[in-house]
Amino acid sequence: MSAANQLAALIANMFATGLLDDQFQQLQMLQDPSAPNFVSEVVTLFCQDGERIIGELAKQLDKPSVDFDRVDAFVHQLKGSSASVGALKVKNTCIQFCELCQQKSKDGCLKTLETVRINFYELRGKFQTMLQLERQVNGFPPNN
Amino acid sequence: MADSHATDRSEYSSIATRHIYTRVRTQALKGAVEYQERRIRVHHHLKSSIFMASRNQGSAPRALVVEDIKVDCVILMHMLHKLNCEATAVENGKEAVDLFLEGKTFDIVFSDKDMPIMSGPEAVAKIRAMGATEVKIVGVSADFGGREAFMQAGADVFVSKPVKLETLESMLKVVISKKNMSG
Numbered sequence: 001m002s003a004a005n006q007l008a009a010l011i012a013n014m015f016a017t018g019l020l021d022d023q024f025q026q027l028q029m030l031q032d033p034s035a036p037n038f039v040s041e042v043v044t045l046f047c048q049d050g051e052r053i054i055g056e057l058a059k060q061l062d063k064p065s066v067d068f069d070r071v072d073a074f075v076h077q078l079k080g081s082s083a084s085v086g087a088l089k090v091k092n093t094c095i096q097f098c099e100l101c102q103q104k105s106k107d108g109c110l111k112t113l114e115t116v117r118i119n120f121y122e123l124r125g126k127f128q129t130m131l132q133l134e135r136q137v138n139g140f141p142p143n144n
Numbered sequence: 145m146a147d148s149h150a151t152d153r154s155e156y157s158s159i160a161t162r163h164i165y166t167r168v169r170t171q172a173l174k175g176a177v178e179y180q181e182r183r184i185r186v187h188h189h190l191k192s193s194i195f196m197a198s199r200n201q202g203s204a205p206r207a208l209v210v211e212d213i214k215v216d217c218v219i220l221m222h223m224l225h226k227l228n229c230e231a232t233a234v235e236n237g238k239e240a241v242d243l244f245l246e247g248k249t250f251d252i253v254f255s256d257k258d259m260p261i262m263s264g265p266e267a268v269a270k271i272r273a274m275g276a277t278e279v280k281i282v283g284v285s286a287d288f289g290g291r292e293a294f295m296q297a298g299a300d301v302f303v304s305k306p307v308k309l310e311t312l313e314s315m316l317k318v319v320i321s322k323k324n325m326s327g
Contacts, residue, residue: 023306025310026306026309027219029309030219030223030226030309032220032226035222038222041218042215042218042219045214045218046215049213049214049215058221073258076287079214080216080286080305081213081214081215081216082217083286083305083306084213084215084216084305084306085215105212
């Protein structure tokens with residue numbers, strides 16, 4: 001299968017499995033010749049930021065006395081950026097996470113952090129594959 | 145007989161799976177072509193409508209983006225540039241207030257709600273208290289409770305995240321026509 005076909009199938013699969021919602025299509029529609037790398041820049045930024053936030057959340061929840069307001073602030077950031085890129089599954093998990101912060105449930109937050117981590121890294125892996133395929137479609141060799 | 149029946153079923157299942165896979169792939173490719181065509185149409189429409197509006201006015205609308213989440217900031221700035229705005233970005237409410245204190249003027253401000261150092265509603269209240277009553281201020285948040293906080297602070301309108309390009313376009317048209325009328 002050609003890289004273009006693989007790319008189309010991958011993106012279709014990400015929508016079909018609930019990883020992405022139509023906000024991602026909005027981003028794709030914003031890409032144009034004046035900003036040919038817009039989607040890859042946004043996706044890369046989201047992945048970097050998401051990883052940083054998840055690290056911060058783990059640190060905060062590892063403290064003997066958890067500052068749930070601080071945890072909530074980090075979750076809110078991840079929720080916001082997920083919504084902006086169309087990362088539906090991550091966003092929905094963040095919504096649950098916010099509720100657990102309001103309830104000040106450390107166990108609940110820890111369990112949900114694990115779910116966020118799994119969903120985020122699943123999405124990140126697919127985004128990385130997507131970017132590799134885009135490079136091939138555009139005639140660049142894949143990054144190794 | 146039973147074995148051959150099981151083999152037929154297995155072959156049928158394999159063929160059916162291949163057909164389903166081919167159908168999904170074809171639909172995906174068809175979808176990819178359709179979205180590409182839609183993207184080109186949206187791009188040309190936006191360039192012509194806001195470009196004509198701002199050309200008639202003589203200068204591009206000046207927008208200020210107050211947003212601490214980098215992804216959100218990059219997307220909003222890109223949309224504003226696409227709509228031929230001169231856009232400036234700051235990371236929190238205090239930086240926005242500082243720009244106004246320096247005498248900078250904007251036609252429209254897009255402010256997130258929860259930010260470090262100074263929140264969006266707090267910044268909006270301070271900007272209005274300075275006498276900046278003409279600038280259109282848009283509160284933006286993923287938190288629906290943000291509407292009340294922004295409107296009480298003096299924002300003109302609240303939109304929930306993620307902001308749609310069409311929403312931005314219609315807001316900017318209002319700003320541009322107001323500028324045209326005031327000459």
